[in-house]
Amino acid sequence: MDDSTAHNAEPMRLSRRGFVLGTGSIVGLGLLQGTGIARAAAAPAAPIGDGARVPVLVIGTGYGGSVAALRLAEAGVDVHMVEMGQSWDTPGTDGKIFANTRTPDYRSFWLRTKTKQPLSNFLGFPIDKTVPRHTGILDAEDFSGITVYQGRGVGGGSLVNGGMAVTPRRDRFGAVLPSVNADEMYSVYYPRANAGLGVNEIDRAWFDTTDCYQFARVGRKHAQRSGFEFVYVPNVYDFEYMKREAAGTVPRSALEAEILYGNNHGKKSLQQTYLARARATGRVSISALHRVTSVSPASGGGYRVTIEQIDTSGTVTATKTVTAARVFFAAGSVGTSKLLVKLKATGALPNLNGEVGRGWGDNGNVMCGRANHMWDPTGSLQSSIPTAGIDNWDAGGAFAEVAPLPTGIETYASFYLSITKNPNRARFTWNAAAGRVELDWQTAWKQPSITMAKTIFDKINQKEGTIYRTDLFGAYKIWGDHLTYHPLGGAVLNRAIDNYGRLHGHPGLYAIDGSLIPGNTSVNPFVTITALAERNIEKIIATDL
Ligand code: FAE
Numbered sequence: 316m317d318d319s320t321a322h323n324a325e326p327m328r329l330s331r332r333g334f335v336l337g338t339g340s341i342v343g344l345g346l347l348q349g350t351g352i353a354r355a356a357a358a359p360a361a362p363i364g365d366g367a368r369v370p371v372l373v374i375g376t377g378y379g380g381s382v383a384a385l386r387l388a389e390a391g392v393d394v395h396m397v398e399m400g401q402s403w404d405t406p407g408t409d410g411k412i413f414a415n416t417r418t419p420d421y422r423s424f425w426l427r428t429k430t431k432q433p434l435s436n437f438l439g440f441p442i443d444k445t446v447p448r449h450t451g452i453l454d455a456e457d458f459s460g461i462t463v464y465q466g467r468g469v470g471g472g473s474l475v476n477g478g479m480a481v482t483p484r485r486d487r488f489g490a491v492l493p494s495v496n497a498d499e500m501y502s503v504y505y506p507r508a509n510a511g512l513g514v515n516e517i518d519r520a521w522f523d524t525t526d527c528y529q530f531a532r533v534g535r536k537h538a539q540r541s542g543f544e545f546v547y548v549p550n551v552y553d554f555e556y557m558k559r560e561a562a563g564t565v566p567r568s569a570l571e572a573e574i575l576y577g578n579n580h581g582k583k584s585l586q587q588t589y590l591a592r593a594r595a596t597g598r599v600s601i602s603a604l605h606r607v608t609s610v611s612p613a614s615g616g617g618y619r620v621t622i623e624q625i626d627t628s629g630t631v632t633a634t635k636t637v638t639a640a641r642v643f644f645a646a647g648s649v650g651t652s653k654l655l656v657k658l659k660a661t662g663a664l665p666n667l668n669g670e671v672g673r674g675w676g677d678n679g680n681v682m683c684g685r686a687n688h689m690w691d692p693t694g695s696l697q698s699s700i701p702t703a704g705i706d707n708w709d710a711g712g713a714f715a716e717v718a719p720l721p722t723g724i725e726t727y728a729s730f731y732l733s734i735t736k737n738p739n740r741a742r743f744t745w746n747a748a749a750g751r752v753e754l755d756w757q758t759a760w761k762q763p764s765i766t767m768a769k770t771i772f773d774k775i776n777q778k779e780g781t782i783y784r785t786d787l788f789g790a791y792k793i794w795g796d797h798l799t800y801h802p803l804g805g806a807v808l809n810r811a812i813d814n815y816g817r818l819h820g821h822p823g824l825y826a827i828d829g830s831l832i833p834g835n836t837s838v839n840p841f842v843t844i845t846a847l848a849e850r851n852i853e854k855i856i857a858t859d860l
Pocket residue numbers: 374375376377378379380397398399400464465466467468469470471472473475476477478479480481575605606607608645646647648650651654800801802827828829830839840841842844
């Protein structure tokens with residue numbers, strides 16, 4: 316990119332020299348004496364410096380942010396990514412980077428003194444325990460009426476999620492993203508996203524025989540006996556590695572109950588895919604344990620970004636102000652919504668429109684368990700990686716992931732996370748007195764999800780002569796209706812932003828994450844978030860830079 320093409324659209328003109336200086340101010344003056352960007356980026360990562368000027372600042376290192384960083388860097392633009400969570404590259408005292416789901420510890424939860432596990436009970440007994448307050452990997456963020464689970468760290472949700480890499484059925488796409496050209500998505504951007512994420516499929520013959528998917532085969536048998544479509548779901552966990560785990564030739568991860576607090580092996584999180592490629596360009600640097608608190612127009616053009624550096628107890632150790640020509644909000648649906656709503660309400664970004672913070676949904680998530688008969692054991696060895704689901708979307712509005720319960724003992728339980736066509740949408744608003752952003756979701760709004768999930772499980776229970784488990788979410792509570800893993804919306808396409816993610820009212824600001832999607836994707840969302848980011852960044856690079 317040369318001076319004539321760089322930033323000839325709106326915000327701040329940065330020459331190529333400006334780019335290099337920007338990079339130098341990130342990595343420290345000594346490196347400026349080197350010969351170029353690539354060398355500078357190869358040095359040990361240093362956090363962004365107070366007063367730095369950068370061409371592009373990306374807030375968050377999840378799917379949307381990682382796609383943006385890679386493609387911008389490939390187009391010759393230096394990118395600085397700011398991530399409030401840790402970098403997750405250093406082993407703890409046990410020699411492992413990530414904690415096990417069976418033994419949560421200080422690494423497991425984001426700044427909590429007690430765990431808040433999605434399955435709060437077992438056999439009716441509470442299983443949460445006290446842990447040291449730490450910048451752990453899983454945030455259970457409480458709003459009124461719902462707890463939103465999110466990944467924290469370099470890699471965002473890819474660090475903690477189940478890796479289910481689902482492309483929605485083509486005929487359902489119009490209801491998910493009506494303003495997006497489906498032909499382009501299915502011919503170009505979904506394939507690009509699947510390739511970039513390293514998606515693979517389970518070997519069906521192995522699925523049919525391995526002990527660790529007995530739970531899923533029981534799920535298949537019950538689904539099919541009730542006449543439901545059973546579908547295999549691709550994943551970013553390397554199934555060849557998993558086979559070797561089962562054979563005992565490599566360290567176990569999926570077969571050792573690792574998932575919710577990170578996988579030490581086997582899983583291709585963004586750290587191994589998009590972010591690795593982004594770093595390899597030499598143009599992308601990342602400041603971990605840095606949290607963006609404000610973005611406002613800078614007097615000389617571009618934007619002033621205020622960033623708090625925190626330590627692993629969450630204490631602010633420095634506050635920095637940097638200037639960026641362009642800012643990409645990729646803090647996830649909740650993170651981006653919270654920032655935008657606060658910045659509009661407090662006057663930092665006064666020209667954002669009234670759609671900011673609206674159109675938020677939970678992807679219709681609801682959980683439940685079923686108690687099987689003694690002759691239908693689900694297995695004491697369960698892979699923590701789900702790889703199948705029950706599709707009753709068209710008839711009943713529900714797609715149910717057949718999920719593992721990797722407790723290490725036989726539970727005779729079948730466990731499911733359903734994604735449902737729940738129409739309820741919530742809104743984020745700024746509470747000036749409390750100084751925080753709130754979400755007006757109500758617990759009762761999950762009722763449509765429960766009704767839709769019951770179209771599957773009432774029928775299966777009737778056919779099998781089985782009942783719902785009542786011991787997983789509290790005493791005598793059937794439905795896990797207090798949470799979501801899939802927050803979506805808050806900066807919805809063609810409402811708060813244009814059809815490619817440009818925020819209305821402030822040229823040079825973009826949203827590029829789950830906040831773009833209006834509340835539901837009909838399946839697990841990260842492939843759609845990635846594909847949409849691929850589509851949007853291509854347009855932005857072609858027309859804005
Ligand atoms: P995300 O990946 O959440 O990244 C946002 C990043 O921004 C995070 O790293 C934040 O720490 C960071 N951040 C937030 N605020 C700030 C700030 N102010 N300053 C600096 N950094 C900030 O966003 N989806 C699937 O498709 N398949 C699955 O199997 C699946 N399983 C899941 C299981 C669990 C337990 C959870 C929690 C989620 C699961 N998901 C799954 C959802 C998926 O991970 C989620 O949709 C994506 O991660 C969202 O991607 P974004 O790019 O929107």
